[in-house]
Amino acid sequence: MLISLTNPSSSTAATTASVGGKAASLAKLSGVTGLQNHVPKSYALSTSFFQPWVDAILTNSSSSNDYTRLLNGDITETKELEEACQKLKSQCMTLPLTTSQQTALKELSNIISTQFAHSLAAVRSSAIEEDGTDMSYAGMFETELGVSSRNLEVAVRRCFASKFDVRVFLYMRASHDDGETEEDGDGDQKNQNHGGTSDKAGGFAVVVMEMVDAITAGVAFSANPLNSDRDECVVDSSYGLGISVVDGSVTADRYVYDKVTKKMVQQIVGNKTEEKRLCLVEGGGVQTITIEDVARQSAHSLSKEQLEELVKLVGAVEHAYGIPIDVEWAYTESNQLMLLQARPITTLFCLDDNMMTAAGERRILYYDFNIASEATTTTPFTHMDMTLYCRMANVFMGINDEDFSMFKKEPNLPMFNAETRQYVNLSFFFKFMSTEYCAKEAMVLDPYLSSLFASNDCDRKRYRSKKKWPKECTARNFLWLMRKIPIKKMYKTGKRFKKNPEKAKEEYLKVVENDMAKLKAMQQRGVKRDEGLKQFSVELLHC
Structure with missing residues (x-):
């Protein structure tokens, strides 16, 4: 029931299934060469510790019914939802302890009293689904800071009770509503409700970590979460415990650091009017201290040397995990950097x-072809969607060949199909035209696209391709493509429009009116049994 996460001899037992996502991650972190001394002593109360409590709730007809209804989303009224959750949380605080649970808590209390600095601990949730690659559950469960051995049991119960908090069920419901589905063995789709049957098997654990008395703390991202730039590390920092940064009680300092060039991209000093510090007197807990010194409020909370050390360690964590990572960190009075x-x-x-471009490589700017002012979709395309949009592009360009596709699966081409979206390689087009020209030409067709070209993010100097032409872009292929597209017809139409815009507009509106009438008629009749979806979609596209 009690597993050490920072002792190499026992941390191998710390799997996600046994100790949850957060605890398993800590065990992995402490096992990375060079990071062992940066992880505080940590233990996990495993899922087997909490299983008797889960069983007690599920075998009680009243609480089991409430829990099932919450998981299934059957309770929609806010008041009823809150009452059901509070009922379950209250039950958690009075559930009986088994002999094994009592033994584990007694052993852990002794560790806190004799081995942890200041005899204080941080008690944090570690659900199986927590801190995963798909869903983080960040801030959903309870965290207890500055916990003494005397208050350990209550802190553990509060963490477990937060499993039944309103925000947890709302988070699961929102994620479920986002359409997270997977296929079962028969090819049918089933819902991935992250609080479903796997949750009923247990799925909850707790991390008990040596409390770090931080003088500066915060969060670091190994990739920029604001623009998805993998070369940039973003650090949010403030005085005292990192909870001030996480809960937004202060405006934290923000540092954006280029990991490749090792240069600061941006630094913003926040207004830090308070700090949360440990209560080192008997009983523990956290106290909020007002920062009276105005100069300190607007001073940097991290030195240049500390920032560089932090970025280096965050890079090592990212390398160990193989994916972009979000790290909670803290500096102690002795200037030791700890990863929490x-x-x-x-x-x-x-x-x-x-x-994706390699680290430090010149960036490529892509435009999502299906983002438009009036008809926008941001969800991943299925194969059927992709086929439909390829045909739509053909119709838009006046190409009648159904087997022809302007989009291939090659990112170096001017336009291409990705796995689930269609893109235009703007870096390629910037070889020949300016952003000002693109913005002007796009204004009539799509004001939103025009605004993107005119924005500061669309920097031709930064993104203009310096690569050679793609091998597929030959004169022969170009001439072949031009034969497919009715260039002459487009030219005449454009010339007529420029010559008499008002008359062209009237003609255009008549065409639209006629097509809308056809669409309405198609909507009313639906797909004919002898017609088939393909023929219907072709007629729809032509409208």
Whole structure:
């Protein structure tokens, strides 16, 4: 029931299934060469510790019914939702302890009293689904700081009770509603409700970590979560415990550091009017101290040397995990850097591997072809979607060949299909045209796209491709493509529009009116049994 996460001889037993996501991550962190001395002493109360409590809730007809309804999303009224959750949480605080649970808590209390600095601990949740690559559950469960051995049991119960908090069920419901599905063995889709049947088997553990009396702490991201730049490390920092940064009670300092060039990209000093510090008197806990010194409020909370050390360690964590990582960290009075938690960043915008540039390599700017002012979709495309949009592009360009596709799976081409989206390689087009020209030409067709070209983010100097032409872009292929596209018809239409815009607009509106009438008629009749979806979609596209 009690597993050491920082002792190499026992940390191998710290799997996600046995100790949850956060604890398993700490065990991995402490096993990375060069990081062992930066991880505080940590233990886990495993899922087997909490299983008797889970069983007690599920075997009670009343609480089991409430829990099942919460998991299934059957309770929608806010008041009823809160009452059901509070009922379960209250039950958690009075559940009986088994003999094994009592033994584990007694052993852990002794460790806190004799081995932890200041005889204080941080008690944090570690659910199986927590800190995963898909969902982080960040801030969903309870954390107890400055916990003494005397208050250990209550802190553990509060963490477990937070498993049944309203925000946890709302988070699961929102994630479920986002359409997270997977296929079962029969090819059918089933819901990935992260609080479903696997949750009923237990799925909860707790981390008990030596409390770090931080003078400066915060969060570091090995990739920039604001723009998904993998070369940039972002650090948020403030005085005292990192909870001030996480809960937003202060405006933290922010540092954006280029890991490749080892140069500061941006630094913003926040207004730090308070700090949270440990109560080192008997009983422990956390106290909030007002920062009276105005100069200290607006001073940097990290030195240049500390920032460089932190970025280096965060880079080592990212290398060990093989993915971008979010790290909670703290500096002690003795200037020792401690790593308190590491979890995958789940908010980065992901591109296909063949679209990603290597670290330090000149960036490529892509435009998502299906983002438009009036008809926008941001969800991943299925194969059927991709086929439909390829045909749509053909119709838009006046190409009648159904087997022809302007989009291939090659990112170096001007336009291409990724795995789930379609893109335009703007870096390629910037070889020949300016952003000002693109913004002007796009204004009539798509004001939103025009605004993107005119924005500061669309920097031609930074993104203009210096590579040679793609091998597929030959004169022969160009002439072949030009034969497919009715260039002459487009030229005449454009010339007529420029000559008499008002008349062209009237003609255009008549065409739209006619097509809308066709669409309405198609909507009313639906797909004919002898027609088939393909024929219907072709007619729809032509409208």
